[in-house]
Amino acid sequence: MDWWKQIHAALKHAHVGLVVYVPDAGHASLIEACNSDNSMQTVALTTEEEGIAVLSGAWLGDLRGVLLMQSSGVGNCINMLSLAKTCQFPLPMFVTMRGQWHEFNPWQNPMGQTTDQQLRTASVQTLTATQPEEVGPMAAATLDQAFTAGGMSALLLHQRLMPVKTFGK
Amino acid sequence: MDTKRSESYALRRRDVVKRLTGANDELLIVAGLGSTAWDITSAGDRDLNFPLWGAMGGAISMGLGLALAQPDRRVLVITGDGETLMGLGSLATVALQSPENLSVCTFDNERYGETGMQFTHTSGQTDLAGVAAACGFPTAVTIRTEEELSAALPTILQAPGPVYHVIKVRAEKLDFVLPPKDGVHLKNRFRQALLGGAAIR
Numbered sequence: 001m002d003w004w005k006q007i008h009a010a011l012k013h014a015h016v017g018l019v020v021y022v023p024d025a026g027h028a029s030l031i032e033a034c035n036s037d038n039s040m041q042t043v044a045l046t047t048e049e050e051g052i053a054v055l056s057g058a059w060l061g062d063l064r065g066v067l068l069m070q071s072s073g074v075g076n077c078i079n080m081l082s083l084a085k086t087c088q089f090p091l092p093m094f095v096t097m098r099g100q101w102h103e104f105n106p107w108q109n110p111m112g113q114t115t116d117q118q119l120r121t122a123s124v125q126t127l128t129a130t131q132p133e134e135v136g137p138m139a140a141a142t143l144d145q146a147f148t149a150g151g152m153s154a155l156l157l158h159q160r161l162m163p164v165k166t167f168g169k
Numbered sequence: 170m171d172t173k174r175s176e177s178y179a180l181r182r183r184d185v186v187k188r189l190t191g192a193n194d195e196l197l198i199v200a201g202l203g204s205t206a207w208d209i210t211s212a213g214d215r216d217l218n219f220p221l222w223g224a225m226g227g228a229i230s231m232g233l234g235l236a237l238a239q240p241d242r243r244v245l246v247i248t249g250d251g252e253t254l255m256g257l258g259s260l261a262t263v264a265l266q267s268p269e270n271l272s273v274c275t276f277d278n279e280r281y282g283e284t285g286m287q288f289t290h291t292s293g294q295t296d297l298a299g300v301a302a303a304c305g306f307p308t309a310v311t312i313r314t315e316e317e318l319s320a321a322l323p324t325i326l327q328a329p330g331p332v333y334h335v336i337k338v339r340a341e342k343l344d345f346v347l348p349p350k351d352g353v354h355l356k357n358r359f360r361q362a363l364l365g366g367a368a369i370r
Contacts, residue, residue: 050256
């Protein structure tokens with residue numbers, strides 16, 4: 001099964017009803033699947049940090065949500081993570097990585113190559129999937145860590161899972 | 170730029186907040202860091218208040234998430250001009266979703282109250298209601314007088330949303346009226362009041 005289909009299946013299994021995201025090429029198929037899924041509301045954000053607050057509010061109202069973003073978006077989230085940490089809001093995140101594997105754009109390297117460290121410094125538990133068959137079990141574990149243990153968790157989706165972006169070169 | 174103008178605005182924030190929060194015990198209220206969190210507490214701390222002690226720029230987004238999760242309940246976000254300015258994009262995010270049950274009020278004293286009353290951008294040319302209207306809020310109004318506030322209350326509290334109001338309030342230093350600051354407690358008491366005891370087990 002495609003890796004993004006495994007995430008979609010894990011979201012349904014965990015009764016996720018809200019998917020918030022900043023549009024991203026790596027997440028495009030998953031976002032499209034969630035948009036077409038009647039059991040999920042989707043919210044397009046203008047910046048990733050909004051998503052943390054949206055999901056926290058949704059949890060207050062008993063709706064389970066996830067945040068989809070690219071590694072560059074993690075940098076936008078750092079202060080807002082304090083909301084989830086201080087209040088122990090469940091916060092599962094799925095991060096498509098840049099700056100790791102045949103990266104064409106050096107501007108993606110600063111965040112892409114430090115995403116894992118930065119998330120861990122902010123107290124987010126991380127897993128990294130490098131092979132497609134790892135994604136399903138890791139997605140399920142990421143959701144469980146958030147909703148069952150009440151914490152912040154992120155699944156980093158290695159750039160080798162994505163098509164190489166070459167900017168027409 | 171008349172930097173002193175907000176010191177003589179007619180409306181007083183602690184009076185305004187009572188008009189908003191006292192109207193309906195069922196309201197779900199999110200207040201932004203920091204003066205508006207003290208304001209809602211001055212009107213009476215309640216379990217269905219969620220006062221933010223941090224997460225600046227997140228109050229409107231948090232209200233959106235709550236509104237999507239509880240479509241049958243009225244959600245009221247009360248926040249300040251500085252907090253609104255830090256999350257301007259969230260006005261576009263709300264407008265795209267257009268939740269009917271969400272009402273956002275910005276208490277605009279044109280100052281950063283918690284850091285020493287420095288001027289915000291609304292002391293210049295920035296018009297937050299204009300921003301919200303341009304983002305696509307069907308209702309986006311600035312209120313300056315008691316008469317305008319009285320006329321707008323039914324819209325703020327009941328009209329199909331999303332509705333946005335800027336309430337120009339006097340720049341004044343007021344006593345702190347602090348809500349609980351334990352975030353887990355704030356979350357759990359809110360969920361228990363809204364969802365019942367099973368929600369925190």
